[in-house]
Amino acid sequence: MFGCKGCFGFAKRTRALALALVTAGVLSAAGCTPGVKDAYSLTDRIPALTDADSSSHYAKGFSSDLCVISDEASFDPEFATSEAAVLFDISDKEVLYSKNAFEQLYPASITKVMTALVAIKYGDLKGRVLVTEDAVVTESGATLCGIQPGDTLTLEQLLYGLMLPSGNDAGAAIAVHMAGSIDGFADMMNEEAAALGATGTHFTNPHGLNDPNHYTTAYDLYLIFNEALNYPIFRQIIGTKAYTANYHDRNSQPVSKTWKGGNWFMTGERKTPEGLTVFGGKTGTTQAAGYCLIMGTRGPDDKEYISVVLKADSRPHLYDNMGNIISEIVK
Secondary structure (H helix, E strand, O other): OOOHHHHHHHHHHHHHHHHHHHHHHHHHHHOOOOOOOOOOOHHHHHHHHOOOOOOOOOOOOOOOOOOOOOOHHHOOHHHOOOOEEEEEEOOOOEEEEEEOOOOOEOOHHHHHHHHHHHHHHHOOOOOEEEOOHHHOOOOOOOOOOOOOOOOEEEHHHHHHHHHOOOOHHHHHHHHHHHHOOHHHHHHHHHHHHHHHOOOOOEOOOOOOOOOOOOEEOHHHHHHHHHHHOOOHHHHHHHOOOEEEEEEEOOOOOEEEEEEEOOOHHHHOOOOOOOOOEEEEEEEEEEOOOEEEEEEEEEOOOOOEEEEEEEEEOOHHHHHHHHHHHHHHHHO
């Protein structure tokens, strides 16, 4: 269920490697091959397994570059009225606030962060995408960027349509282009989540429309967003307030659409706490998920922070919660 195909492949490779290492060790110890017993030099091999400038004989742990929550009880749960909320200093790897960080919740359109990450990592951003009937989303209230079957855009343009107006149709078009189907792309998303250690996550679609088996946690969203920030194009897209896409429809006629983002801190509808700059993020809203937001913020010292608020009960309260949380950066 949680990226089974990728996990199966990883397990096979791990067992094969372990078997090879054990076999090599047995043969060496038994002296089965002349000259092999003393041929392996630990001191020569260690630099290849650890940092070259490190005197330690230990490889870096998986979480050495991550924020790790050790005592969530040390934070006031009433500080945030939303169901879950976190704030991480990703420059110094410190946890500044955490409430229900590991509770599995519906992420709504914050799902699209993972969709964008998979597309950026494994797709050709300049490649042309033919929009198919699979991109037609008819669910009531679903946000769309307005693409139509037969339209031809680049994958990069679709990412702007995905992240700024939160186009569910763009998410479906990306999924079918990259994996041949919504389900196939969801498998890719789950494999990527497993590789990042996002073990509380399971995706069934690329856009976040409601499904009982589509869920994640505030901490897992941090892991996904943190990985996505390693890609300059992702930073560029989430930091864009408006983008105009010029492409062609099924009749080769030119189409021009301008898409705008909906983060109130970036649109000016909500004032950012003094000394802070919001450099990007993603909103998400469904009836089941409530009001959700993930953001990247830069402090006065140029340190960077990731904050997540899940399941606030209204849009104003979503931004009240997020404003309170990121205010901790400058306290």
